[in-house]
Amino acid sequence: MGLPGAGKTTVFNALAQQRAEVGSFGGAEAHRAVVRVPDDRLTRLSEMFHPRKTTPAEVRYVDVAGGMVAAGGEAKAAARIGQLRTADELCHVVRAFESDTHPHPRGSVDPRRDFDEMMADLVLADLSIVEKRVDRLDRELRMGKAAPGNPQWRELELLKQFKPALEDGRPIREFDLAESDRRLLRPYGFLSEKPMLVILNTGDDVSSARDAEETIRAVAGDRAVGVTSLAGRLEMELGELDETERLEFMRDLGIEELGLGRVVRLSYQLLDLVSFFTVGEDECRAWTVGRAAPATEAAAQIHSDIARGFIRAEVVRYEDLVESGGLVEARKAGQLRSEGKTYPVQDGDVINFLFNV
Numbered sequence: 583m584g585l586p587g588a589g590k591t592t593v594f595n596a597l598a599q600q601r602a603e604v605g606s607f608g609g610a611e612a613h614r615a616v617v618r619v620p621d622d623r624l625t626r627l628s629e630m631f632h633p634r635k636t637t638p639a640e641v642r643y644v645d646v647a648g649g650m651v652a653a654g655g656e657a658k659a660a661a662r663i664g665q666l667r668t669a670d671e672l673c674h675v676v677r678a679f680e681s682d683t684h685p686h687p688r689g690s691v692d693p694r695r696d697f698d699e700m701m702a703d704l705v706l707a708d709l710s711i712v713e714k715r716v717d718r719l720d721r722e723l724r725m726g727k728a729a730p731g732n733p734q735w736r737e738l739e740l741l742k743q744f745k746p747a748l749e750d751g752r753p754i755r756e757f758d759l760a761e762s763d764r765r766l767l768r769p770y771g772f773l774s775e776k777p778m779l780v781i782l783n784t785g786d787d788v789s790s791a792r793d794a795e796e797t798i799r800a801v802a803g804d805r806a807v808g809v810t811s812l813a814g815r816l817e818m819e820l821g822e823l824d825e826t827e828r829l830e831f832m833r834d835l836g837i838e839e840l841g842l843g844r845v846v847r848l849s850y851q852l853l854d855l856v857s858f859f860t861v862g863e864d865e866c867r868a869w870t871v872g873r874a875a876p877a878t879e880a881a882a883q884i885h886s887d888i889a890r891g892f893i894r895a896e897v898v899r900y901e902d903l904v905e906s907g908g909l910v911e912a913r914k915a916g917q918l919r920s921e922g923k924t925y926p927v928q929d930g931d932v933i934n935f936l937f938n939v
């Protein structure tokens with residue numbers, strides 16, 4: 583998401599290696615792509631186990647039409663807000679490149695201004711929902727529609743706290759919400775509550791946006807906002823080359839890694855996600871789960887039966903497995919631990935679930 587012409591589609595193409603048409607200002611259709619999460623650890627495991635299939639984790643990116651959330655009439659706004667509401671994280675593309683052929687619609691390139699404008703817009707979108715809902719809920723509850731102890735009372739209390747903050751231009755993510763409150767509010771999909779990764783779309787030199795990065799980091803000043811820079815157009819063009827050519831260009835330009843790797847890592851951090859792996863002759867696969875989620879939740883990612891019939895999990899750290907050279911060796915070395923249902927899954931765990939259905 584981001585302002586018109588910020589380079590959203592360009593960045594989307596760069597991340598997802600797609601060829602969606604750029605520069606078509608304001609097309610209403612969202613572009614979608616499923617992107618394989620690059621992870622050297624999975625590659626290494628695959629070399630160890632020679633599985634028939636190697637399956638990376640996936641991220642779904644959606645490139646929504648440009649502009650302020652509420653712009654372009656009610657129907658357009660509703661569609662755009664709908665697309666954003668279901669997202670786990672917002673990637674906010676902010677223009678940091680200069681271009682004579684495509685001048686900035688505001689006449690100057692000013693990442694801080696654009697960032698503030700979009701944030702204010704998200705806050706407004708939430709405020710209009712909160713206002714409507716507070717009035718209705720208030721009326722309903724006073725008419726005795728909910729018994730004491732009904733979670734709707736808590737809902738109303740929270741919305742009433744949000745209202746003055748939103749009116750003040752402050753995002754909902756500034757509230758330190760308990761997990762139970764978060765769950766209660768989830769159906770709203772408040773935009774200013776979502777973790778946000780700001781992607782400064784730079785010209786060919788990514789380091790040109792270092793100052794802007796710092797400024798935005800300082801104003802965002804919040805752990806649910808991450809900031810990075812990406813040379814959108816350059817990376818999109820690199821994505822169109824074949825592998826050998828691409829590596830050659832990257833070496834010449836001194837680029838060690840494409841932006842996708844960095845963006846995904848930052849997103850995992852923001853969302854507090856970790857990767858765990860399953861290995862075998864059949865398939866080596868990377869999975870995604872919340873940090874320190876219990877082993878049964880990780881099992882449920884694979885199949886609900888595995889969670890239901892969970893007996894135990896055999897767990898070895900990725901580094902230990904690689905160092906020992908295989909599961910048999912890891913077991914001999916005492917690195918294969920036996921863990922129960924509540925074991926908190928760590929990043930890089932290689933897990934074999936034992937279950938009974």
Ligand SMILES: Nc1nc2c(ncn2[C@@H]2O[C@H](COP(=O)(O)OP(=O)(O)OP(=O)(O)O)[C@@H](O)[C@H]2O)c(=O)[nH]1
Pocket residue numbers: 584585586587588589590591592593603604605606607608609646647648649679680681684783784785786813814815816
């Ligand atoms: N010079 C330069 N131009 C860029 C860069 N990124 C995007 N552009 C150009 O800016 C124009 C708009 O890019 P898009 O990716 O279509 O921007 P957008 O945010 O998707 O635009 P809308 O969807 O219409 O809001 C295109 O002509 C791009 O080629 C960049 O890093 N450098």
Ligand SMILES: [Mg+2]
Pocket residue numbers: 590591592604605606608646647648
């Ligand atoms: Mg676009």
